[in-house]
Amino acid sequence: MDSLTQFALGAAVSTACLGKTLGPRKAALVGGVLGTLPDLDVFLPFDDPVDSFVFHRGWTHSLIVHALAAPLIGEVLVRLFRALRTQRLWVYATVYLCFATHALIDAITVYGTRILWPLYPDPVGVGSVFIIDPLYTLPLLAAVIWALFKRDWGRGFARGLTAALVVSTAYLGLSVVLQDRMEARARTIFADAGLAPERVFAIAAPFTTLVWKVIGLEDGRYHNLYLSFLDDPDARPRIYTHARGADLARCLDETPAFDKLAWFSRGFYRVEWVDDRIVVSDLRMGLTPGYAFRFAIARETGDGATVAIYPERDLSHRRNADGDVDWLLARLQGRPAVRMAEDLSPDPDGPVRRMC
Known part of the structure; x- marks a missing residue:
């Protein structure tokens, strides 16, 4: 979730636990800081943009690591x-x-959180709420x-905090x-x-649980x-069908960046040519074709072969289409509407560029 939400949740939890002893104001400030600490992993150095993407919300979000760290910070x-x-x-x-x-509400979003690292290294991502x-x-x-403006605990405040x-x-x-x-x-x-x-996955739309994007995945x-x-x-709402690039993905065998993206996305990925580069997108985050996380990980050589490259974020598509x-x-x-950015996408069963 976003930093404001994490601060508010940590502050509310800390105030509920320590507000009577420290006072609501101090307890809220302490909890707000604690609630944002796991996200300091954004400052950890990673080898490349793909690693930064797939290993965020890693060990700093592990419930096991939290159990070890809590007595140290608590002291x-x-x-x-x-x-x-x-x-x-x-x-x-x-x-x-x-x-x-902090870790558990992150796991409710689609990005995924490795809440049981190192016992279970895969990220958990429910996708039932948007990150904001x-x-x-x-x-x-x-x-x-309310807590930040109160120095002393009160019954009315306690009821309001519990209700929240x-x-x-x-x-x-x-x-x-x-x-x-x-x-x-x-x-x-x-x-x-x-x-x-083969698989169906519903993901909450931005800022709401009224609208959902559902992905139906085939090979x-x-x-x-x-x-x-x-x-x-x-x-019966419109179904938009797109090529997934499964054949092109075979060109990426033994490409570490692709293996990481396929693992992290739980198979919900798309592979495509963008100019002379092979770009992999995580289908769960963003909308076709401007997905939030797109990475160029290979390129075409002069003799028609492909070779792995240092991964780069691909920004060739706008995140939001007209x-x-x-x-x-x-x-x-609840009104029917056609999303033109997908309605004008190429026919998934039409002619495609060579695979490798």
Whole structure:
């Protein structure tokens, strides 16, 4: 999630645990700092942009590492604040909760988080909320702003803080239920269209859980379907089908950057030629064709062969195509709308450039 949300969650958790002892203001500030610490891994050096992409939210987001770090940082707090010296174990637990809740809400987003590293090295990415979701953040932020203006604990404040934590947590739980419903609905729509994707994955749209992007993955192609909870039950939204570049991916055997991207994306990737370079996109983040994470990892040589290159972020496509804002607003209202950027994409079954 975004840094503001992580600060607000950490502050709310810390205030709930330590607010009576430290006072709401100090507890909120302490928790806000703790809630942002795991994201300091963005300052760690990585070998290349692909490593920076796939290894973010790594060991600093591990619940196991958090359990080891909590007593160390907790002890610093105990020595820093005299009021906490009789509550050492509770302070340790609070630090752990601030760290762990950071990792767990990150895992609810689609990016993925290695919450059980090193026992389970693969990232967990549910995808039921976008990285910025006001409906989740605003209750927590309201409680934290309240805390920052209070020096003493009070019954009314305690009730408000509890309500903020309950409502925000319930919203995350609801998002998982909604995601399951959208995937079930998408399977029905795909089946009615004569399609049988091997995997179906619903991902919350930016800033909302009203609209969902559903990816139906096949070996050689993938299908995008955009569903709204306000859709007419009898409507059948447009299915956009695109080439996935599975044959081209075979040119990348034994290419470390490709192996990392295929692993991290859990197979939801697309491979394509962009000029004389082979670009790999993570299908889960962003919209066709301007995905948020696109990497050029190989190029064409003069004799027609391909060779691995130092990975580079590919920015040849705009993140938002013309008409996307109007299209999204229409889908938020449940109105049918054609996304022109995908409607004009090449026919996935048409002629393609040579594979290697």
